[in-house]
Amino acid sequence: MSQAPVGQPAASPPWVLAVKWLLIALTLLACTYLAWRAVEAGSWLIVTVVAFVAMAVLVVYATRRGITLKYLLPGLLLLTLFQVWPIAYTVATAFTNYGDGHSLTKEEAIEAVQAQSVRPEPDSARYGMSVAIPEGEVIATADLSFLLSRPAAEDAGGDNVLDGQELFVGTMEGLEPLPADGVTLRGNGTIGEAPSFQVLTLVEANERAQDVAEFAVPLEGGAGIKAATGTQAFVGRTTTTYDADADTMTTIDGKVYVAQDGNFVPQDGEGPALPTGWTENVGLDNFTSIFTDSALRNGFLKIFLWNLVFPLVSVGSTFVLGMLLALLFNDPRLKGKGIYRSLLILPYALPIFVTAIVWAAMFNQDFGMINDVTGLNIDWLGDPWAARSAVLITNLWLGFPYMFLICTGALQSIPSDVKEASSVDGAGPVRTLVSVTMPLLLVAVGPLLVASFAFNFNNFGLIYLLTGGGPFDAANSQVGNTDLLITFAYRLALESGTPNIGLASAVSIIIFLLVGALSYAGFRQSKALEEVN
Known part of the structure; x- marks a missing residue:
């Protein structure tokens, strides 16, 4: 059997070449079909993008050059399609009046x-x-x-x-x-x-x-x-x-x-406008409305403060409970730890939409299990502070198994001789936990805490299913007392009397910037923990 000269790639078997060219042909056919449909719709931007993708596929995969690009191109295309393009489209929409009655040219x-x-x-x-x-x-x-x-x-x-x-x-x-x-x-x-x-x-x-x-x-x-x-x-x-x-x-x-x-x-200023409007550029009007319109400004600030408190309390409470349970079940003297651990992760295994709806039923003032068992008569979902407490309680139930899992893994990775050394030096259990175990634990879980904060900052599913953002004030039915910025943007875009997708896009951009800034600060702090090692 002949071998390729040293320094040259070996020739591919015929069936590999056939499959490669078949996939290239199918991709080009798909691009041709998409371009044809885009031409019919008059969307020349999509035609240009599809033509560029087809050319990139042909240039990268039809030749033996650009080995690195052969692996990177699919990821780059998917990144552009599912990340870059939605962000760019949202930014563009935020500077328009696009919404109900303003969706046409x-x-x-x-x-x-x-x-x-x-x-x-x-x-x-x-x-x-x-x-x-x-x-x-x-x-x-x-x-x-x-x-x-x-x-x-x-x-x-x-x-x-x-x-x-x-x-x-x-x-x-x-x-x-x-x-x-x-x-x-x-x-x-x-x-x-x-x-x-x-x-x-x-x-x-x-x-x-x-x-x-x-x-x-x-x-x-x-x-x-x-x-x-x-x-x-x-x-x-x-x-x-x-x-x-x-x-x-x-x-x-x-x-x-x-x-x-x-x-x-x-023209005379009397009477309503004609029913159909059009989309046009409004500059920074959507952003200024958030901070200058009294109803939006007051609602936005209230939601923003709650939006900061909710992920901080959620991450803190779930981490503390999960860590304490992980410390308990990390004790070698405890028997049957595998069964207990399996039971504790059940809330994490159940779909959130099922759990949230069940908790909403349990928080019902008249028929809910919580008031029945405790003998209380709290309007959990109708009172602003009670509703916020209900959200935090439910999220504690949903979130502690995740913290329990990551803390269990982190604790098991801490060398036992470190704890033994602290014991020899005279440190008690509390001192060992605070000065030895916790710093080493935070090295592993610190970035995950930041990620959990970012997730809860936009925890749309829990709020929407449990409270719907309510209860609402009589003076402003668009702003709920348990709303997060993400549910507020959703209501502006789809559920208000006059959906304003441009304004909702502006709120989304502010959310993106806030989460990015807070996550950056959090990762900077978690990076400092690496000095413990």
Whole structure:
């Protein structure tokens, strides 16, 4: 068997080369498909990124050079996809007014306002209507189409006539004939099936009810086709027009709306803005709102103080309890330690959503086990301080097994001769624990305590499942007494009356900076413990 010359890599077996090129080909095909879909959606940034990834894969894996990159590239791509890109997107969103009513571009908002203003014309034509999406796409995000039918004239011909019904497809581009080949009609004359389309059931269409109500098929002369009921559509005319030169919207009764802060607002200052706005850059407005708006500022400061106390008390209490139990079960005289240790880690093994819901039931003032057993009548989840205590108690139950495990491992790694030496020098058990065991223990668990602090700083699951952030003050229903900054940001983004994702992104950036600064300080302190060695 011939061998490769010294200094040159050995030739790979043919099957390895075949598998390699097959994987490269599959990756390039996947990138091509993603780029094609991005082109259809008009997202040229994604097209550029996908093209760069495809080129990087081809350059790195199709040659024998860049051995290091062959191992680093997958990790770099995943790091960019799941870490760098979400951070960059959050930062970009924090400087916009993106949220409910401000999720479109200005052009899309103008079209939506005009579509919403369509009103039926006298004696306007009626169509049988089916809501459809392109075949194979996701119902929640796909572009809508109206599959329309109306009785055909007696002398009507063409390939879009079926069983006396004239067929059309309406999109944002306009109204076009729908070829009858492959189309089936329901008993009420509406279209049940059509090639290249997925016809939505009434339940599925109801999931997109708002989009269906806003959707209009544009016709010549400012007219359009809009949904009247779940199965009927009408021809109407827009009652609001846009003047591109003046950048204004004018209603049929002559009221003028001007563009201001991502909305069209009345020029005379009287009345509400038009219902649909657009996304635009607002600079530092979201950040200044947090510290200048009285309701947000007071709520933010209260949440921030609790957000500092909660992880500090949680980490401290779980560490102390876990360490004491670890010291107890590290005593060689204790029998059956394996069974006891297995039982103690059960709270850590149970899913948090199960444990949190069980504790919420136990904290119920009227029927909860805690009040029944203790004879108390505390409103655990309705009183601010009682709710905070309930959160800390529950987190102590959830967190001490983790501290017990890491302290047990750290204690078993401490050499026994160190303790024996301290005993010979006359140190008692307490002195040995404070001066010998604790410093050596903190060397091992110090970084884990910092990580546990960072985790509890953003412990969304416990707060959301146990208290929902409440109880809430009557003066401000957005700020709860057990809210963390992360649950506050979630409420602003998704659960408030007017979700503001831009403002929630600004809060998220502040959380990121705070956690980063506190973690840095904590790791600096834990690094100093290494001098003990």
